[in-house]
Amino acid sequence: MARKMLIDGEVEKPNEENTHYDFDLFVIGAGSGGVRASRFSTQYGAKVGICELPFHPISSEVIGGVGGTCVIRGCVPKKILVYGAAYGAELEDAKNYGWELNERTDFNWKKLLHKKTEEIVRLNGIYKRLLSNAGVKLFEGEGRVIGPNQVELIQLDGTKISYSAKHILIATGSRAHRPAIPGQELAITSDEALSLEELPKRAVILGGGYISVEFASIWRGMGATVDLFFRKELPLRGFDDEMRTVVAKNLEGRGINLHPNTTLTELTKTEGGIKVRTDHGQEITADVVLFATGRAPNTKRLNLESVGVELDNRTGAVKVDEYSRTNIPSIWAIGDVTNRMNLTPVALMEGTCFAKTVFGGQPTAADYNHIPCAVFCIPPLSVVGLSEEQALENSNGDISVFTSTFNPMKNTISGRQEKTIMKLVVDAESDKVLGASMCGPDAPEIMQGIAVALKCGATKAQFDSTIGIHPSAAEEFVTMRSATRRIPARKPKANI
16 A cells, blocks of 8 residues: 555655654765765655765775765776776877887886876765765765664664664665686786786686676776686577677787686686686686676675565575565665666666656656666777667567777777777567667767767667768768668567
8 A cells, every 4th residue: 555655746654743753864875876866855754864884985884985985986086987987998099190119118017096086085075065065964884774674773883872763765785796616716806906906917807797897897907917717608698699609709909818608617826827727627827816707686684685675596686666666665775786787877766766766746657668788898898778689679670780890090000900890679560779889989979979969769760861070980870871781570469
């Protein structure tokens, strides 16, 4: 009954009209999603409290920081390191543009590390001010749920204090996962990789997702020898296969050693470094071994199951409905802790929808269609909508695929042998563009605009009728006139 009344726009339950709570909303976790939900809820008149662990660049069960993973030990510091790594190749490319670089050019890792830390400290302060300016009460400490409307805060001195709240929002994100192999304690995760005191000369990376290929590009761009191990034939499982092939080729072209269909079975400390053994019997010694084998929802210390909140048996993620509500009517969850679509902008969207639903009288379910994303390898990959494989799986009709592969104008002078590829996946019958992808310089900047078009339901004819910006790489998206291939439908059409 409570859920129906809320979705109908009535926030109060009859038996709660005279109930007093310390807060209308208490949020556990002040990352991107938690901060967004808190701020937007105050705009609807809610009294909001939020708690977060004390700040440190490297997280643990008792250390975190306002801003969360993305700001402190994720997207932002990662992108700063990607920028830093890209300059090495840019300096090489500059020579054919007339820049005479006669003196030896050295890279100062400690300087970049210091500047990166300065930036995340600045952003941490900005997020705190955003909360303060919105009227959100910030508590530093570890939060846990002790009842449907009760939160316990373990303060920095170990003392405990509890608060009541009409609604509780879980926004604790996720943490890096370590595979259980002998010697796993010798490896690091992305947290530590962003704050290493010394730049490794030899790096081994285990994993085939975003983080693995990004750090492979970072360390290789800074001069390290990099060996990348992953279980599949290609990295970036779940992305368009054609794009995965291009990314793998580019990684190899930049000097990264790829080891497909391979995993690590043991790590051993030696005088020369960390020796890794693979399931094929190969041995490599490295200065650093990075585990980039996924992330797990951060629910272990929240006491959720004891108050009846349902968690996923396999991942530990909080189970929620389309409005981010758990099976306990007063408890909600957003972001990576729910393991839906684990991207910072998605957590922001979920936080906005939560505030509208609970305090704005506007029941709003998050829309997970046409969400663009990027992998910041060098050069980057960016996509929106369906891959070719997904389109074939989901479509009842033929699929037309349009591709363009070319040498970027900049490379014609620099001499760099690295192609850009763009791709549109189109429903042949309706002419609707189902997906777009690009691997090449500035791909994320270009794809953000393409995402707007797909969100609006753009057709291939509308792409074709759009005037391009010349000379630019982006204009290729509106000049791909002829289909590269047309693939017959895999599913029979319904007989209506």
